[in-house]
Amino acid sequence: xxxxxxxxTFEILPRLLWATVNTLMAAGIGYAIxxxxxxxxxxxQRTSFKPLTYAVRELVEFIRSTPLVLQIFFVFYVGxxxxxxxxxxxxxxxxxxxxxxxxxxxxxxxxxxxxPKGQWEASLALNLSPARTYFRIIIPQALPPSLAGMGNYLxxxxxDTPMLSVIGVAELxxxxxxxxxESYRFLEPYTLVxxxxxxxxxxxxALIRVFEAWVRRQLGMN
Amino acid sequence: xSYFEFLAEYGPRFVDGAAVTALQTVLAAVLAIAIAVAMGLxxxxxxxxxxxxxxxxxxxFRGTSLLVQLYxxxxxxxxxxxxxxxxxxxxxxxxxxxxxxxxxxxxxxxxxxPKGQWEAALALNMxxxxxxxxVIFPQAFLAMLPPxxxxxxxxxxxxxxxxxxxxxxLMFEAKQINSTTFxxxxxxxxxxxxxxxxxxxxxxxxxxWLERVxxxxxxxx
Numbered sequence: 351x352x353x354x355x356x357x358x359t360f361e362i363l364p365r366l367l368w369a370t371v372n373t374l375m376a377a378g379i380g381y382a383i384x385x386x387x388x389x390x391x392x393x394x395q396r397t398s399f400k401p402l403t404y405a406v407r408e409l410v411e412f413i414r415s416t417p418l419v420l421q422i423f424f425v426f427y428v429g430x431x432x433x434x435x436x437x438x439x440x441x442x443x444x445x446x447x448x449x450x451x452x453x454x455x456x457x458x459x460x461x462x463x464x465x466p467k468g469q470w471e472a473s474l475a476l477n478l479s480p481a482r483t484y485f486r487i488i489i490p491q492a493l494p495p496s497l498a499g500m501g502n503y504l505x506x507x508x509x510d511t512p513m514l515s516v517i518g519v520a521e522l523x524x525x526x527x528x529x530x531x532e533s534y535r536f537l538e539p540y541t542l543v544x545x546x547x548x549x550x551x552x553x554x555x556a557l558i559r560v561f562e563a564w565v566r567r568q569l570g571m572n
Numbered sequence: 573x574s575y576f577e578f579l580a581e582y583g584p585r586f587v588d589g590a591a592v593t594a595l596q597t598v599l600a601a602v603l604a605i606a607i608a609v610a611m612g613l614x615x616x617x618x619x620x621x622x623x624x625x626x627x628x629x630x631x632x633f634r635g636t637s638l639l640v641q642l643y644x645x646x647x648x649x650x651x652x653x654x655x656x657x658x659x660x661x662x663x664x665x666x667x668x669x670x671x672x673x674x675x676x677x678x679x680x681x682x683x684x685x686p687k688g689q690w691e692a693a694l695a696l697n698m699x700x701x702x703x704x705x706x707v708i709f710p711q712a713f714l715a716m717l718p719p720x721x722x723x724x725x726x727x728x729x730x731x732x733x734x735x736x737x738x739x740x741x742l743m744f745e746a747k748q749i750n751s752t753t754f755x756x757x758x759x760x761x762x763x764x765x766x767x768x769x770x771x772x773x774x775x776x777x778x779x780x781w782l783e784r785v786x787x788x789x790x791x792x793x
Contacts, residue, residue: 353651415725415771416764417732420743424764427756512639516736523639536647544644547636555635 359538362529366542369525370550376442376521377508383447384507385500388454395459413452419513421445426517442514450507454500461496462488494566501558505551512543522546578758582749589745590766596659596731596741597770600666601724607671612678613704626675633672638730641665646737662734662741670727677723681716682708714786721779725771732767742766 394406413421426441436444465488473483512523526539573581614626633641642665646658656664685708693703735744746763750756 411772412764412768415729416767417729417743419732419736420746420760420763420767423747423750424756424760427750427760431754431756509635509637512637513733515639523637523643526643530647536643537651540640540644540648544632544636544640547640548632551635552631 353537355535355538358533358535359542362539363542365529366522366525366539366546369520369522370546372519373508373511373521374550376439376446376511376514376519377504379443380446380450380511381504381507383443384450384454384503387447387451389458391451391455392458392462395455396462410452410455413449414456418446418449418510419516421449422513422517438514438518442517442519446507446510446514449510450503453503453506457496457499457503458492460499461492464495465491490569494562494569497558497562497565501555501562504558505555508551508554509547573753573755575758578753578755579762582753582759582762585745585749586742586762586766589740589742589763590770592740592744593728593731593742593767594770596663596666596734596739597724597728599663600670600727600731603663603667604669604671604674604723604727607668608674608678611671611675612682615675615679616682630672630675633669634676638665638669639733639736641669642733642737658734658737658739662731662737662739666727666730666734670723670730673726674720674723677716677719678712681712684715685711710790714783714790714792717779717783717786721776721783724775724779728767728771728775 391406391410395403395410397403422442422445425445426436426438429436429441469487469491470483473487478487511521514521515524515527518524522543526543529539530536611626611629614622615630617623617626642662645656645665645668646661649656649661689707689711690703693707698707731741732743735741735747738744742763746759750759753759
């Protein structure tokens with residue numbers, strides 16, 4: 351390409367690769383929060399206490415249908431108004447974790463609902479405790495249909511981390527912006543960010559498909 | 573300042589912002605649908621270069637972030653002589669990104685049409701174009717409507733990012749109001765509620781209505 355400077359590319363590459371570590375960390379922490387919180391949100395909708403079900407259902411719908419970037423701003427700026435100061439990292443992890451928790455809760459819900467009713471009845475007939483029913487009977491069967499969705503959202507959370515740059519989390523996009531405003535060169539940093547994203551998300555998506563097939567085989571489902 | 577005073581003073585700006593968001597959403601949706609249909613069909617083509625072009629397009633746009641694509645289109649494309657106004661760059665980026673996701677829906681829906689339909693159209697000596705337009709696509713269209721509802725909500729949410737290249741949409745107005753009043757809960761909270769109303773009470777009912785109408789037209793109601 352006519353204006354591409356390789357010397358500049360190699361000058362900024364180490365900096366971008368370091369920022370990639372932050373991006374991966376943000377995605378990892380956010381996903382860990384989402385996996386656990388999502389299960390809580392999914393199970394909260396399965397209790398016999400109806401008001402809780404409706405409240406959680408509505409909360410999940412609300413979070414899913416509003417923009418993540420706005421939620422990040424909301425979490426970051428609303429705290430100080432009431433005297434709670436959150437660091438950009440903390441606010442970012444809360445926002446992105448909560449956002450993806452609501453997506454994952456839907457994945458779990460679908461997985462749990464795909465387990466045939468007879469499995470619950472059989473567990474009841476065998477006098478298994480609720481905990482044992484969940485961990486030994488239901489979740490192993492609910493997991494494989496959930497894995498594809500969980501994998502998609504793992505890649506999804508990774509691709510949404512650039513939004514954290516708006517509150518100053520020093521991830522990949524934030525670093526590319528900084529390089530751009532220091533050097534007035536946008537071609538190389540932004541293109542490299544795109545290439546790094548592709549180089550991580552494509553193999554990850556392929557690995558997830560392999561992993562999913564492996565789990566299904568392990569559980570004897572194919 | 574009570575919340576009602578806040579709304580009285582800043583309500584009109586929220587309305588202006590929401591109008592820009594709605595316009596961005598509609599324009600991006602039109603572009604996304606066009607790209608999705610074109611790329612979805614191209615991915616099923618028997619012509620290898622055509623299929624490869626569509627695959628590369630879909631993988632690039634699904635493999636990187638919308639924000640990265642938006643910045644690339646707005647800040648880097650001008651270096652190649654393609655300068656777009658920020659408003660145009662905004663809906664083009666959102667439309668191209670969601671179009672790649674839509675292409676997969678189109679492809680999947682076309683593949684889900686039973687094989688007998690293809691064979692019957694062939695037996696009736698229909699040309700490939702007529703087969704697609706009259707027999708296959710209408711059935712695929714019905715099958716892909718529900719996931720398109722979700723995709724359009726993703727698209728609406730995606731338009732919030734155009735505020736970062738200072739298109740004066742809902743998100744942008746909320747940020748501006750926040751920085752002049754420091755009433756963050758009110759400013760961002762109101763914007764969140766407006767986005768929620770748009771997706772839950774405009775897009776979702778519209779798609780349900782469209783599903784019903786199309787099902788009736790296809791004699792499947």
